[in-house]
Amino acid sequence: MRQIKEREEPTELKYLRFLKPRRELTIKENQYYLKLLKGFEGEKEFDRLLQQELKVDCLVINGLLLEHNLTVFQIDSLLIFQNDIFLIEIKYFEGDFYTDDGRWHVISGKEIKNPLLQIQRSESTFRQLQQSLKVDYAVNASLVFNHPKFHLYNAALDLPVIFPAQLYRFMNRLNDVPSEISQKQETYAAHLVSRHITDSSHTRVPDYDYDQLKKGIICSECLSFLSQKENKWVCNKCGKKESFEHAVLRAVIEFRFLFPNRKVTTKTICEWCGIYDGQKNARRILNKHFKRIGNTNNSYFV
Ligand SMILES: [Zn+2]
Known part of the structure; x- marks a missing residue:
């Protein structure tokens, strides 16, 4: 595997990390900080796994923010093979969860956003983007849970989900995909990276003032x-x-x-x-x- 785009620390996490020691974060800011920090840790953990285990000839693009048809969507890891593309959404959830009639809950009962909806939306928008670019890679999407202490009760067998105990098998499956990267894939990867949104209009900037910071x-x-x-x-x-x-x-x-x-x-x-x-x-x-x-x-x- 060859990494084409490195993963960057999310800008909102950077703001909160810099501010945290210098002024007290509000309860909401602190919750958001911990959530972003954990998510970023999970992504880096997954990057390490790819680096160690992925031996196949493929290109890896990390943390890609794209827009198509007025929809902005993020792909945590995008893998380009000779004929296939894998879109991966990484969730570093910890603890017990269950699904009930398509709804996702923490074991205590609190409902959470269905993480499958996000990946389905990204997958569908990415396919439309591919059509508009007139490329025809087969697109596969997976939701990866990589925290070792994650468990999901009531999971249906056909979910596009990789659970912690399946991570190494997932790597083996990827390694078995026939692939030889040439100019074609490299050009496509460079094009996708050039579409990466870097403008800050999507960033929530916290309030702070020079004089008030330690x-x-x-x-x-x-x-x-x-x-x-x-x-x-x-x-x-x-x-x-x-x-x-x-x-x-x-x-x-x-x-x-x-x-x-x-x-x-x-x-x-x-x-x-x-x-x-x-x-x-x-x-x-x-x-x-x-x-x-x-x-x-x-x-x-x-
Ligand atoms: Zn220290």
Whole structure:
């Protein structure tokens, strides 16, 4: 297998992950954060499985957001074989669920959105897209549950679902699909990737304000604040150590993501990172990695 498009962290997850340590998330934001985080973990888990187990000649496109006939739909993993396409929706549900007359419930009884409807909608819209592009791969769609602690009671035998215990057999089935990738499939894969929607009109951006956010550098492992110890940053909670430069660069990337309209100056970055001692060091890092505009005290970096 060859990966054509890497999986990216969902933008909404990024906002919430950056904000969580700096201001209290509302209950709803926190629930949404945990849901996105878990979903992303499940997707990465599935990527690892593909990387380890998929030996067949095929192309893999991850996290594709497409639009056709005014319908926007997301495909978690899209696999292109010589004559076949597999659309995969990944659900990292944990615990016991049951279905009853086409409705899906948590074991406690609470109804959830039927995950099959989503994949059916994606499959149907994808077929229409293929027709409009005049390509004729056979399209297969599967809903994959890859959390080891997932169980579904009352599952019908003909559901297009791969359960945790079937994952390796699913990989074997894919490995048995006859396939040899040529220019044709590569061109099609590149075309699909070029249709990937990156505009942010579908993104829910949380409310936040610079002055209300706690300043400092956040541990990449456990989201606690790091302390500056000479030329290193150290996490007092999990023990992670990071070089001064690496940690500051991470914080600059975060700052630019959260505040794309604010100028990156040495003063702002030192304030953002909570650097009281080592401003020269910070300036040196900014000079090294960014382009400085202006020479005075008002200079900033792009
Ligand atoms: Zn930590």
